[in-house]
Amino acid sequence: MSFGVILSQLGGGMVKSIEIFVLTLLFSLPLGLFVALGRMSKLKILSGIIKIYIAIMRGTPLMLQLIVVYFAPYYVFGINISSGFRFTAVIIAFSINYAAYFAEIFRAGIQSISIGQWEAAQILGYNKAQTFFKIILPQVIQRIIPPVTNETITLVKDTSLSFVLSIAEMFTIAKQIGAREASIIPLMIAGLFYFIFNYIVAFGMDRFEKKMSYFR
Amino acid sequence: MAEVLVEIKNLKKTFENGTEVLKDFNLSVNKGEVVSIIGPSGSGKTTALRCATMLTPISGGSISYLGKKATWEENGTVHVANKHDMKEIKQSFGLVFQNFNLFPHYTVLQNITDAQIHVAKVPKSEAIDRAVNLLDRLGLSDKRDFYPCNLSGGQQQRVSIARALALQPKVLFFDEPTSALDPELTGEVLKVIKQLASEHMTMIIVTHEMQFAREVSDRIVFMEGGVIQAEGTPDELFNAIGNTRFLEFVGKYNM
Numbered sequence: 089m090s091f092g093v094i095l096s097q098l099g100g101g102m103v104k105s106i107e108i109f110v111l112t113l114l115f116s117l118p119l120g121l122f123v124a125l126g127r128m129s130k131l132k133i134l135s136g137i138i139k140i141y142i143a144i145m146r147g148t149p150l151m152l153q154l155i156v157v158y159f160a161p162y163y164v165f166g167i168n169i170s171s172g173f174r175f176t177a178v179i180i181a182f183s184i185n186y187a188a189y190f191a192e193i194f195r196a197g198i199q200s201i202s203i204g205q206w207e208a209a210q211i212l213g214y215n216k217a218q219t220f221f222k223i224i225l226p227q228v229i230q231r232i233i234p235p236v237t238n239e240t241i242t243l244v245k246d247t248s249l250s251f252v253l254s255i256a257e258m259f260t261i262a263k264q265i266g267a268r269e270a271s272i273i274p275l276m277i278a279g280l281f282y283f284i285f286n287y288i289v290a291f292g293m294d295r296f297e298k299k300m301s302y303f304r
Numbered sequence: 305m306a307e308v309l310v311e312i313k314n315l316k317k318t319f320e321n322g323t324e325v326l327k328d329f330n331l332s333v334n335k336g337e338v339v340s341i342i343g344p345s346g347s348g349k350t351t352a353l354r355c356a357t358m359l360t361p362i363s364g365g366s367i368s369y370l371g372k373k374a375t376w377e378e379n380g381t382v383h384v385a386n387k388h389d390m391k392e393i394k395q396s397f398g399l400v401f402q403n404f405n406l407f408p409h410y411t412v413l414q415n416i417t418d419a420q421i422h423v424a425k426v427p428k429s430e431a432i433d434r435a436v437n438l439l440d441r442l443g444l445s446d447k448r449d450f451y452p453c454n455l456s457g458g459q460q461q462r463v464s465i466a467r468a469l470a471l472q473p474k475v476l477f478f479d480e481p482t483s484a485l486d487p488e489l490t491g492e493v494l495k496v497i498k499q500l501a502s503e504h505m506t507m508i509i510v511t512h513e514m515q516f517a518r519e520v521s522d523r524i525v526f527m528e529g530g531v532i533q534a535e536g537t538p539d540e541l542f543n544a545i546g547n548t549r550f551l552e553f554v555g556k557y558n559m
């Protein structure tokens with residue numbers, strides 16, 4: 089099997105991995121923000137439930153969460169699972185897992201903003217939503233870029249876990265080809281793919297961090 | 305007849321941890337008056353301003369603006385004005401903080417225009433005109449596109465004064481506007497406040513700058529231990545037969 093053929097087969101897996109990555113970020117970042125707000129809510133029940141949710145997401149393996157999300161419709165609601173649900177289950181599981189981590193990052197970021205910023209906004213007459221979205225959040229985003237970058241890089245590598253639901257992402261395909269050809273080369277190429285992917289992510293985040301450093 | 309802008313009656317404040325900070329604080333300020341509040345650290349000056357500006361709930365007494373009650377206590381329950389009245393009340397005052405609290409992600413111009421546009425609903429072009437005008441008056445014309453982190457403390461405090469003035473409050477509170485500044489920078493801020501006083505801006509100023517308070521104030525309030533110990537015109541208080549505690553306090557400032 090030629091190098092070109094291996095690459096073209098791996099190509100489809102790469103696209104899947106990138107899809108998982110992009111969709112997870114798209115859903116987990118906003119979700120994480122709202123989870124953080126709920127976590128800081130004065131409503132004890134709400135913040136309590138969210139604390140438990142975060143503890144479960146951080147305290148159990150993501151691989152197990154993928155399996156649970158996939159089988160939940162059947163075991164909880166008795167719905168027959170179609171195989172088309174596998175990809176959806178991957179996105180749901182990744183999104184709620186990463187939202188928990190992002191929520192804690194958002195929470196730390198929000199709490200690092202001085203109370204004086206809230207008070208100045210209150211005196212100037214901004215309402216709560218304006219204060220949060222116009223005054224506080226931009227400052228929070230600037231401060232949390234480094235920890236968000238870390239999580240994002242972890243996510244690139246974590247996409248390979250979706251093999252447990254037989255998603256034909258990069259790593260799954262590399263393993264298949266490797267087994268069939270009795271060669272380690274496909275896995276090496278997969279490793280290179282993750283490395284380059286992460287290099288691009290880190291580069292992009294670095295640019296974003298520089299762009300956001302116009303204020304202190 | 306002088307128009308009463310702010311009326312604070314029998315104000316009490318006890319914090320959740322049981323600290324009784326204000327015992328019976330009374331202050332009535334007329335339109336155009338400049339009142340300085342001085343007193344030792346911990347005497348409750350900041351707490352009084354924070355209650356007056358609704359940043360901290362009161363425990364007793366009442367606070368009114370233009371004859372409208374903003375917050376008051378009755379039979380152990382603290383009330384606040386309804387939403388409509390509160391909006392009007394909040395528009396009638398501004399507050400300048402000790403540490404400026406400018407919005408770091410906004411330029412000087414944005415700091416001054418944003419609340420005008422998004423809170424007071426002033427048309428954008430008018431908001432910019434107002435801001436440019438204020439910057440000109442406060443000697444900051446060349447700084448309009450700077451971010452706060454690139455300004456000196458004195459410049460930042462002048463921007464925060466401009467930000468407050470842009471909303472055209474009827475009364476402006478200052479909480480030690482120069483105590484976060486290097487000594488050589490206090491002058492430029494005090495000068496701006498004096499300029500406002502000469503334009504008859506109604507102001508309530510907490511300060512440790514005795515000479516400044518003496519020059520700028522129509523009335524000085526001396527606080528100690530959560531109560532007003534002495535109150536009068538600068539001449540009355542600084543006079544040799546003034547309140548002895550006041551003179552003792554002022555004496556520490558080498559006057």
Ligand SMILES: Nc1ncnc2c1ncn2[C@@H]1O[C@H](COP(=O)(O)OP(=O)(O)O)[C@@H](O)[C@H]1O
Pocket residue numbers: 319320321323325343344345346347348349350351352
């Ligand atoms: N949030 C708070 N909780 C409890 N005590 C407070 C709080 N804020 C201020 N105090 C106390 O109230 C007293 C007066 O404080 P403050 O009003 O800041 O005085 P000043 O501005 O005159 O220096 C101090 O003893 C301070 O410790």
Ligand SMILES: [Mg+2]
Pocket residue numbers: 349350351480
């Ligand atoms: Mg104080």
